[in-house]
Amino acid sequence: MEGFLQAFNRLSPHTDAARHDLLGCLRSRSFEKGDCLLRSGAICRNLYFLDSGLVKTCFTTSDKEFIMRFFPENNLFTVLDSFTTQAPTFYEIVALEPTTVTCIEQAELEVLCRKHHCTETAFRKLLAFATVNMMKRISEMLEENATERYKHFLKDQGALLQRISLGDLANYLGITQVSLSRIRSKK
Amino acid sequence: MEGFLQAFNRLSPHTDAARHDLLGCLRSRSFEKGDCLLRSGAICRNLYFLDSGLVKTCFTTSDKEFIMRFFPENNLFTVLDSFTTQAPTFYEIVALEPTTVTCIEQAELEVLCRKHHCTETAFRKLLAFATVNMMKRISEMLEENATERYKHFLKDQGALLQRISLGDLANYLGITQVSLSRIRSKK
DNA sequence: ATGATTATTTATCATTTGTAAAAAGAACCC
DNA sequence: GGGTTCTTTTTACAAATGATAAATAATCAT
Incomplete structure (x- = not known):
């Protein structure tokens, strides 16, 4: 719970009351490797802080999987489209390692945002940083072509390489595993 | 100015005081076709509401241009990475038609967000919707391959087709103009 | 209108990436 | 150890896209 609290407090300093209310809404959960934190077709009701482990956010169409992002420990994450609209999503969140998270429900966060200005500020800043990351991804x-995207990944998130399969990396880069293997062999 | 005010009020109902303060910060500007609202290397200091016209947000590397998004009338827009971090950006905002905007400076909006909870809520929701759009784009x-992305554009933003060049559309889709021409001829 | 410029299409060839199938390697279980 | 499964690499071929150049078409300024 401390990690979540600290993350929000770092985004925007929290009053004691806001911290207390926020703490009251937090729940801890654990998942095995391979578990779904969120299934396709469901509504994403939680904002998560990843205490330990690793997850991917992804979606599947006609037996191909595409990965939006990996989130290692000490990251706030959720599926922002469904979390925002509270409509069913086709994205999934899947644990790639044994994972423990601290989470808060969207409805509760919305109440806290209304009640505590500092909490809304923190959430607003979280969203702002999310957009920065997404812009980078789109750019x-x-x-970049696949080779450049691969090198870019090595540079930015190379530490994750040891923890994810090359198949997942290919799905993140938007290419086939065969193509990724080709790229890796050519250096 | 009315459009900006209404847009924010629709995102989160504003108190009279917040509306008044917001109005006090708004400025109107006009641009010719081809003008830069934001230059590469500059800091994006404004959040814009597009009263009339059309702009693109884009970036250029080694004489190739890439387009992040088109914004037609009645849209709030900015370059969110630089607006968030207040650091220089390599993105640009370019008018594709004679364009009039209403804008507010980042520093002023930040003050208003601190002062008026409803303004911060509106801005937070604006960011949330921006992330939804970006997730769609990434997905x-x-x-999708280039042909599917082209059809998708026709479906979602087909109305813009009359107003933008095919070169710009290609730069948005992430393919060459030659490739786009090929795709169009093959239906 | 005329000529100059810009935008779009067409053609050709090289490169990249996808598809499918098979082989090699690694991890796991009994 | 041997067998099983999953992951990764390799191969061969097809399809998509990029690069370049040339040909049309459209637009604009005078």
């Missing part, structure tokens, strides 16, 4: 996909 | 780029 890379526009500008 | 499409992962899942």
Whole structure:
């Protein structure tokens, strides 16, 4: 719970009352490797802080999987489209390792945002940083070919390489595993 | 100015005081076709509401241009990475038609967000919707090939087709103009 | 209208990536 | 150890896209 609290407090300093209310809404959960934190077709009701482990957010169409993002420990994450609209999503959240999270429900966060200005500020800043990351992703996909995207991944998130399968990395880069294997062999 | 005010009020109902303060910060500007609202290397200091006209947000590397998004009238927009971090950006905002906007400076909006909870809520929701759009874009780029992305554009933003060049559309889709021409001829 | 410029299409060839199938390697279980 | 499964690499071929150049078409300024 401490990690979540600290993360929000770092985004925007929280009053004692806001911290207390926020703490009251937090729940801890654990998942095995391979478990779904969120299934396709469901509504994403939680904002998560990843205490330990690793997850991917992804979606599947006609037996192909595409990965939006990996989230290692000490990250706030959720499926922002469904979390925002509270409509069913086709995205999934899947644990790639044994994972423990601290989470808060969307409805509760919404109440806290109304009640405590500092909490809303923190959430607003979280969203702002999310957009920065997404813009980077879009830019890379526009500008770079698969080889460049692979090298870029090594540079930015190379530490994750040891923890994810090359199949998942290919699904993140938007290419086939065969193509990724080709790229890796050519250096 | 009315459009900006209404847009924010629709995102979160504003108190009279918040509306008044917001109005006090708004400025109107006009641009010719081809003008830059934001230059590469500059800091994006404004959040814009597009009263009339059309703009693109884009970036250029080694004489190739890539387009992040088109914004037609009645849209709130900015370059969110620089607006968030107040650091120089490599993105640009360029008017594709004679354009009039209403804008507010980041520093002023930040003050208003602190002062008026409803303004911060509106801005937070604006960011949330921006992330939804960006997720769609990323998903499409992962899942769809150029032909599918073109058809998708026709479906979602087909009305813009009359107002933008095919070169710009190609730069948005992440393919060459030659490739787009090929796709169009093959139906 | 005329000529100049810009935008779009067409053609050709090289490169990249996808598809499918098979082989090699690694991890796991009994 | 041997067998099983999953992951990764390799191969061969097809399809998509990029690069370049040339040909049309459209637009604009005078």
